[in-house]
Amino acid sequence: MTLVLGIGVRAGTPYRELRDLVNRALAGQEGSVGSVVTVQGRESEPGLQRLVASLNAQLLTATSLELAEQVVPTPSDQVGQLAGTASVAEAAVVLSGAELVVPKLKSPGATVAVGRLNAVAAPGYSLSDREVVHRVIAERRDVRRGFLDKPVDDELLTRVLEAAHRAPSVGLSQPWDFLLVRDVATRRKIHDLASAQRDAFAASLPADRRSAFDGLKIEAILDTPLNIAVTCDPGRGGRHVLGRHADPRTVWFSAAIAVQNLWLAARAEGLGVGWVSFFEPGEVAAVLGLPAHVDLVGYLCVGHVSEFGAAPELVRSGWAARRPLAWAVHQEQWGQRGLPGEEPSPAVAVQAAVAAAESPERVASGRQVVRVRVVDGGEVAEHLGDADVLVVQVGTERPAADFGVLWRPARTADEAVELGVEVARDLVLQGAGKLLVECVAESEIAERLTQGIRWGALACGAVANGQDEPETVSDSSA
Ligand SMILES: Cc1cc2nc3c(=O)[nH]c(=O)nc-3n(C[C@H](O)[C@H](O)[C@H](O)COP(=O)(O)O)c2cc1C
Numbered sequence: 001m002t003l004v005l006g007i008g009v010r011a012g013t014p015y016r017e018l019r020d021l022v023n024r025a026l027a028g029q030e031g032s033v034g035s036v037v038t039v040q041g042r043e044s045e046p047g048l049q050r051l052v053a054s055l056n057a058q059l060l061t062a063t064s065l066e067l068a069e070q071v072v073p074t075p076s077d078q079v080g081q082l083a084g085t086a087s088v089a090e091a092a093v094v095l096s097g098a099e100l101v102v103p104k105l106k107s108p109g110a111t112v113a114v115g116r117l118n119a120v121a122a123p124g125y126s127l128s129d130r131e132v133v134h135r136v137i138a139e140r141r142d143v144r145r146g147f148l149d150k151p152v153d154d155e156l157l158t159r160v161l162e163a164a165h166r167a168p169s170v171g172l173s174q175p176w177d178f179l180l181v182r183d184v185a186t187r188r189k190i191h192d193l194a195s196a197q198r199d200a201f202a203a204s205l206p207a208d209r210r211s212a213f214d215g216l217k218i219e220a221i222l223d224t225p226l227n228i229a230v231t232c233d234p235g236r237g238g239r240h241v242l243g244r245h246a247d248p249r250t251v252w253f254s255a256a257i258a259v260q261n262l263w264l265a266a267r268a269e270g271l272g273v274g275w276v277s278f279f280e281p282g283e284v285a286a287v288l289g290l291p292a293h294v295d296l297v298g299y300l301c302v303g304h305v306s307e308f309g310a311a312p313e314l315v316r317s318g319w320a321a322r323r324p325l326a327w328a329v330h331q332e333q334w335g336q337r338g339l340p341g342e343e344p345s346p347a348v349a350v351q352a353a354v355a356a357a358e359s360p361e362r363v364a365s366g367r368q369v370v371r372v373r374v375v376d377g378g379e380v381a382e383h384l385g386d387a388d389v390l391v392v393q394v395g396t397e398r399p400a401a402d403f404g405v406l407w408r409p410a411r412t413a414d415e416a417v418e419l420g421v422e423v424a425r426d427l428v429l430q431g432a433g434k435l436l437v438e439c440v441a442e443s444e445i446a447e448r449l450t451q452g453i454r455w456g457a458l459a460c461g462a463v464a465n466g467q468d469e470p471e472t473v474s475d476s477s478a
Contacts, residue, residue: 002031004098004115005057007038007048008079008088013109015047021107022051025114029101033057034117037092039064039083060096067091074104089113136268139308143272144217146306147224156269157226163265164230169254171242176255176297178262179229179288184222189287190279190299191221197278206388209368209431212319219276224303229284230259231294255297262300272305318365321429327422335418346414347421347456366431366462372423374450376441380405383440392423392453394445413448420452421459428460435464 005022026033033055040061042048052059064084072094075086085091089104089111098115105112124130161178169175181187198218202210221227232255234248244250259275266273281296290296314320326339327347336344370390373383377395384391384404391405394416399405406423410416424435435457439450457464 002117002119003029003033004093004096004117005033005036005055006089006092006094006096006113006115007036007051008083008092008111009038009042009045009048010109011042011045013045013047013107015050017107018047018051018110018112019054021105021110021112022055025102025105025112029114029116031116035060035096037062037096039067039085039088039092062092062095066095070094073100136264140264140267141272141308142274142312143305143308144220144274144301144313145223147220147272147301147303148306150225150304152226152271152303156271160262160265160269160271164258164262167254167258167261169257170244170250171237173237173241173244173251173254175232175234175236175251176258177231177233177294179231179290181227181229181288182225186287187221187227190227190284191219193280193283193287194219194221194276194278197280201278204387206368206386209387212317212368212431216313216317216319218278220274220301220303221276224272224274224301226302228262228300228302229288229290229296230255230262230298230300231290232297233294235293252295252297259298259300266302267308270304272303272308274301275299276301319431321365323426323429327425335415346418347425366428366433368431369434369436370427370432372427372435372437372453374437374439374441374446374453376443376446390427392420392449394441394443394449408449410445410449413444416445416448417452417455420449420454421456422452423449424453424456424462424464425460428457428462432457433462435462437464 003026005025007018007022009018035058036048036052036055037060038048040063043059043061049059067088068080068085068091070087070091072087072090074090077086079088080086087104090100090113093100093113093115096115096117098117100113101116102112102114125133157180164176164178165174167176181190202213205213232252234251236251241251263273263275276299279296279299284290284296284299285294288296309316312320312322315322326337326342328337329339330337331344335346337347338344369388371386371388372390372392374392374394375383376393377397380391380393380399380402383389384402389404393399393405393407394409396409399407408416408419408423410419424432427435435453437450437453437457439446441447454464
C-alpha cells in the first residue's frame, strides 16, 4: 500500500477511461495503491467510485483551497479558473505527503498523478533515554533483603500501579487486579503458608542442595510494609475477547506482564520488589478472601531498600547461573542457535570448543551431583525414589507432569544428541557440578541422548561419567 493516486475528474467520465488512464500511469510502478485522492465534490462520481473499488483502495478528498496551496510541477491556469486550484491530480499527491513519481497524465475527462509514500522507520528514543530503559531492565532485582522501615508513599505507589496497569493484554482484557495488603495479621497468615511450602521444598531436596537452600531467603512478607497480590480474572470481558479464544493462557500471560511493568517502574522509583511463589495459590486466595473466579498470579513484597544487588541473589549465592542469550536464540529452525548476525550452530557444536578453558560454555561452578537416568517408554516411578535422580524420558508418549521427569522425545539421532547437550547445560545452570548419566534403555535415541548429556556437561566444565566424550574434551572433565 505504498502508492497514492491523485485524480481530477470531469463529471460523467466513464470508468473505462479512468481505468485506462490509471493503468498507463501505474505502468512500471511497484507496490499497490492504498489511497485515491480527489477534490471535494467529485467523490460521488460513479466511474471514480468503481475505480477505487477495483483498486481495493480508500477514497479521500481535499478542498480546492487545500489543493491550491500545494506547489506542483505542472499547474494549469485553465483548471485554476474552473476548479479554484491550478492542479488537482498532482496537488492531491503532494498534499498526501507522498513523493510525486508520475506527473500529471491526461485523458479527455481526467488527470492522474502517482505518488509514492516512503515509509520512514519511526525514530527510537535518544541514546541517553535508551540507556535508561536498558539500565532499568538490567538493574531490576528480585529483592528479599535490606528492606527499610519506611512506608511507601501513596503517590509513588500509584505511579507504579499505573505502570502495571499500562501493560499489554490479550484483547485489551486487562485481566489483572492489585490487592494491596498492609495488615500485619493478614501478612502473618500468608507468611505461615510460605514457611510451610519452604519446608516442603527443603524436604524434597537432595542433601547437598538442601544445605545450599538453607542459606537462601525466599520471601520478605513481614519485612516489607506492603504486599501486593496481583490477580487474574480469566473470563474478564465476556465471550469474545479478541485473541484469547485460541490460547486461553494469554490472559495469565497478560497479568504476568503487568507484574513486570510494576517491577520495572518500582526499580526506577527505588522501590524493591520480591516475588513469592512458595504458595499453593488457593490457600493464599482463601486468606485474602478472593472471589472464586479470580486467580492469584503473583504475590509481591514491596518496600524501600538500602541497595539493589548488582546480580540476581541466586547467582551471587551460587544457586543458579544465568543462561547465555546465544543458547536461547534459534535461527529459522529449532536448534540452530546463535545471536543475530552470527552463523547459527547446533548446541552439539560445543564439543568443538570444549577443550578451550576460556570457552564461554564453561559455566559450571556448582557442586550438586545429579544422577540422570535416560529411559525409553515405560514406568518411571521406580527411579524417582531418590531426590538426586532425574529421569529423561525419550518415549513418544507424554509422561504425567512431574518435575523429576524431563520429556525429550527426540525425532532423530542427531536431535537426541542435541537435546542431551541442552539438558546437561541447563542442569549445570541450576547448580549441577557432576552428572552421573546412565542409559537404561536400548534404543539408539536413548543412547545418543545419553551421549549428548555427557558432552554437554563436559562442555560446561562439569564432570560427567562415561568414556564416550568427543576427543577434544578428553582432558576437560577433571
Ligand atoms: C514467577 C516468579 C516467581 C518467583 N518466586 C520467587 C520466590 O518464591 N522466592 C524468591 O526468592 N524469588 C522468587 N522469584 C525471583 C527469582 O528468583 C528471580 O527473578 C531470579 O532469581 C532472577 O533474579 P532477578 O529477578 O534479581 O534478576 C520469582 C520470580 C518469578 C518471575
